[in-house]
Amino acid sequence: MSEFHVPVMLSQVLDLLDPQPGEFVVDGTVGHGGHAWELALRIGKEGTLVAFDWDEAMLETARARLAHAPCKTLFVHADYREIPSWVAKNHPAGPDCVLLDLGVNWEHFADPTRGFTFQEDAPLDMRMDRSRGEPAAAWLNRASFDEIRRVLSEYGGERHAAAIAKKIMERRRRGAMKTTQDLVQAVLDAIPPRLRERRIHPATRTFQAVRIAVNRELEGLEDAIRAIALTLREGGRMAVLSYHSGEDRATKLAFRSLGDEFETLTKKPLRPSGAEVATNPSARSARLRAVRCSRRLTEIS
Ligand SMILES: C[S@@+](CC[C@H](N)C(=O)[O-])C[C@H]1O[C@@H](n2cnc3c(N)ncnc32)[C@H](O)[C@@H]1O
Known part of the structure; x- marks a missing residue:
């Protein structure tokens, strides 16, 4: 590559x-x-x-x-x-x-420390301009259920937006979301088990949507x-x-x-x-x- x-x-x-x-x-x-x-x-x-x-x-x-x-x-x-x-x-x-x-640039996904990829565990940042704005974790820890559901649905076309937003709210009650794998786990917990093994990773749409929201793209x-x-x-x-x-x-x-x-x-x-x-x-x-x-x-x- x-x-x-x-x-x-x-x-x-x-x-x-x-x-x-x-x-x-x-x-x-x-x-x-x-x-x-x-x-x-x-x-x-x-x-x-x-x-x-x-x-x-x-x-x-x-x-x-x-x-x-x-x-x-x-x-x-x-x-x-x-x-x-x-x-x-x-x-x-x-x-x-x-x-x-x-x-996004290929490098955003290639560098796991930036939090764009669900393939690795890393701080959930996803900002393209790291000199300003709010990391994804901060946004996910403060946004309302409705806001998260809307973002997942509108920006990601995610059919399970409400269920994923609910899991994120539940996760927050146990402690702040911090890493990419916290978000991946919320998605996996929200979707029917038969969808977990699909060719396209089930967190793809959620990660795209959160990235678009965090960067106000x-x-x-x-x-x-x-x-x-x-x-x-x-x-x-x-x-x-x-x-x-x-x-x-x-x-x-x-x-x-x-x-x-x-x-x-x-x-x-x-x-x-x-x-x-x-x-x-x-x-x-x-x-x-x-x-x-x-x-x-x-x-x-
Ligand atoms: C698809 S890549 C561009 C690739 C480039 N055309 C090349 O051939 O290497 C998009 C780039 O736009 C930058 N970008 C995205 N939104 C931006 C914005 N609102 N203002 C400035 N840069 C932005 C990203 O940081 C990223 O580097």
Whole structure:
């Protein structure tokens, strides 16, 4: 297995963004810099790549990996929701290309100490940005039954959301939830025994849902995507790769709300090929949408 996150739908992303020599590109979720490296090669020595990630560990890897990129590179430790204010301050002409490759990085699961994986026992953290916010354990120990049930159901599509939330409340009465295995056990205790041996681990949906809640991944996403698209210069392109129906829906609604000044480059979301999914199973749920700004009306401030 590669030591780096494998960039998903790379050729389709490059086709849609169509980066040109000398262009100004923002990668809002640089991760291990897989997409960013290819973007950098295309914009060349006259180009600029601005790489955002809210996870300091990812930025460190991206910095090392892009150290020999041919273009100028800038690294920003921040939420991509801050792209509009960054652009207004630093490059008001607007970017030529923006990429958002949402969600988690392979390293989040590969590093068991971060609490994203149910395969190992570790403190239940799951924050991508460890410099702020509340670890998953703290959230699970204070959220109400209704809140936990809603999160498991809405973000995880978990059919046993109520039963799992109930087991979490029972577990809390005996002592605080601390580790990934405390959460795994709550799931196993809640579901019918015949479901415990399934190919997909029964805690998969719960872990995904709690991660989305702890990192507030869907909060204000539609507004954020819209605001980022509005920073594009005339002719600029933006692509969003999502892995969850909530992310894809927010992207679709944001792009749809942009009006006649924007051209939709993907009538329906593009999906990865069977060959890509066979070599990189984490691409299986990917959906790719893109727009192009044909006329810039707003001056960003
Ligand atoms: C799927 S990975 C990106 C992989 C990257 N395209 C590559 O080829 O290596 C998503 C990255 O986005 C980051 N991320 C997720 N949500 C973010 C947010 N709101 N702001 C900034 N970074 C975010 C994660 O920390 C993670 O590194």
